[in-house]
Amino acid sequence: MTLDKKKKIKKILFYVIISIIALLVIVPFLWMISTSLKGREALRTLPIRWIPKDITLDAYKEVINIPNFSFTRAVFNSFYLSIVTTFVSVMSSAMAAFIFAKIPFKGRNVLFSIFLATMMIPGSVTMIPNYIILKHLHLLNTFTGLIIPFIFNAFGVFLLRQHMASIDDAYFEAAAIDGASLVQIFFKVMLPLSKPALAVLAFFVFAGTWNSYLWPLIVLTDRAKYTLQLVLGTMSTRFGNYEHLLMAGSIISIIPIILAYIIIQHFLEEGLNLGGIEG
Amino acid sequence: MYIKNNAQKKITVFLFLLPSVAGLIVFNVVPIISALGLSFFRYDILKPIEDMTYIGLSHYRTLLSSGELRAVLTNTLYYMVMYIPIIIVVSLLLASMLSRKFKGVTVYKVLFYLPVLTSWVAGALIWKWILNGEYGLLNQFLAFFGIQGPSWLTNRVWAMPGIVLASIWKDSGHFALIFLAALIGVNKSYYEAAEIDGAGTWKKFSRITLPLISPIIFLVIIINIIAGFQIFESIFIMTGGGPGNATIVIVERIYKNAFKFYRMGYAAAYSWVLFIIIFVVTYIQFKFKKRWVNYDS
Incomplete structure (x- = not known):
């Protein structure tokens, strides 16, 4: 041969x-x-x-008109929640990341280490106290309560800081000499230059929120506020033998994420490298 | 970057960090401490907070003396002993295939990643159906070879392997991408040198690739130990902890105690046991990673 x-x-x-x-x-x-x-x-x-x-x-057809639930409402809820959470989480992470990457101040390294250390805390440990906190703030069973803990995203701050630190200072110095304030530098220079990293983080937060189950399960009690995952989870106990319905519902729940992934695929590959996955 | 250290800078730093730091304190630092405090009390969420009674270490004593925690840890260990070796081998295999340059590599990458994108709720529903004892796809497939498959999720012994199977399907694409990034980082000249010396595919893999990516393998093992202690959705949807207590795990216990039995204090004690376990694993990782793996690349 x-x-x-x-x-x-x-x-x-x-x-x-x-x-x-x-x-x-x-x-x-x-x-x-x-x-x-x-x-x-x-x-x-x-x-x-x-x-x-x-x-x-x-x-x-049956799953969309399923009794006692509003499936279309759940689709809307999931979109609404995921989009708002993504915006809040990415914005807050980008702001903190900008400071950690470019603006020195006293105690910066200590604070950043604390940020990183919290990545170790499992969500299931903070879940019960967070539930009690929301209860006292009268935010149980509200989207605000569901979203607000995600204003702090240690992984997001880390990912964006790595990216922003790699951007050349010359870009900012030029803007600073022209008299731009830090806020202007952030919005006009930093954010546009960080687009790939922002896109990657936005995708992860969106997908994470879209697919999340335990936290909404605890916070939301009103059926009208249920997300898609909650409706599916509840259906699985009530319509356990109607697999055709469960599968139809699951397919509907998967499609938006797959579409988002295909749109963002190009950024993701870059992002995985810039995320700096190292031992 | 040079920035004038004036009032404007100070205000900006403060305002930019405020959302994150407030979130960090209110939803992470305060909760982790109050979870510890809560674990010394008997607290029913349905009753007013004044009804909390201090009971000291009583919850922890109950935890340690009842057989439940032992069952929980045994189940978790049973899961990890099966899951971790398989996920490492499968995702390394996927990664090494994807690291070759060939036509259509992106298509395969997307296909392997599809289960990662799928929510665990949907994934668990699919696998519950696939693992159905009578009409499930898997047992029909096994029957083709004359094997009578078990009624997976309702069988004490086979429920956990069923969950492992679903988890491997769900997660391998994720870890394949992590390994892929590591494989791409390996210096090509090592392989060229080995080829000149007549090394075959397996030799190259075992003598060059494996040692060089050992830090990543170590990291993935640690990630999976930490994640293994926190599996929830798969179990909750597929078995609900059953049959009997064959698949009860820590987070499932935390959820049920807190939100089904309203034993907040007891659930908090459970959550602190989880926190300590994860703390220890993370500490071991920090302490020993330099000794266990090869870092010169």
Whole structure:
């Protein structure tokens, strides 16, 4: 066998293996789609049919009109919450990161170390006191209460600081000489130059909020305020055997995140490197 | 950067740090301390706060003497012993495939990342259905080879492996990207030198790649130990801690005690046990990482 041929076979073999692995990864999604297109009676028939005999969108219609919940309302709630949380969290992180990266002041390193140290504190430890704090602020069962703890985002400050520190001081000095204030420098110079890092952080916060379950589960009690994940979680106990509905609901909940990811993919790859993942 | 140290600078620094620092104090520092305080009290959230009674270390005594904490830790260990080695091997494998330059690499990257983007609620719902004993996809697949699969999530022994399986599917894309960043960072000249010496693929991997990325492997193991003590959504949706107490874990106990049984103090004690465990793991990481792994790259 020639060397060329050997190389070609190796290459084909590589594609076969990686495709098999990719298939294993996406089989659950295909199964989810397949199930969501089935009617109730078709769920429990053997052998398994990947392509349902009678393809129907009934599951989607049913899940949108599910009794006792407002599914469309939940979609809106999830969008609203995720967007506001993202804005609050990214803005507050960027402001702090700017100071940590560029403006020296007494005690800066100590404060930054404290920021980093809090990344170690598990959310499940602060969850109970935070619930009690919100209760006393009368913020339980409100979106404000749900969002407000995310005004502090240690990971966000860290990620943006790393990026901002790498931006050349010359940009700011030029602006400062022209008489710009720090606030102007921040908005007119720093934020535009940090776009990739901001996009990456925004995506992580958006996805994290969109997918979050435990914190909303605790804070929100009013069904009208439920997020998509909460509705899905509640459905799983009440409609446990209606897998076609659960799968249809899950698909609806996944699509926005996948779209956001595809839009931001380019930034993400840069971001992973600038995030400085090191031991 | 040179900035004049005037009043304007001071005010800006203060205002820019204010949101983060306020959030840090109100929602992190105060809670972590008050969680400790709370753990010495009996407190029912439905009753007024004046009804709190001080009971000292009583919650901790109950925790240590009841078999529940032991069950919780055993379950967590059972999970980690299966999950961690598999996630390392699988995500390293994915990463090393993605580190090659080939047509369509981005498509595969996105495909491998899809489960990471999926919420745990949706992921758990899918896997609950896949792991269904009678009609589930997995057992139908096993039946094809004449294997009678267990009724995964309702079986004391197989519930946790079922959760591990779902978690591997969910997380491997995430760690693959972390390993990929590490693999790309390895200096190519090492491989060229090894190839001249006639080293094969496996030799190159075991003698060059593995030692050079050992800090990242170590980091990923630590991340997963810390995350392993905090698994919640997968368990909560897929088994709810059952069958019996076969899959009860710390965060699930914290949630149930606080918000189902209204035993806030007891839940706070649980949460401090979790905090101490994570503190110790993190401390070990800081203390020993230099000794365990090779850092010259």
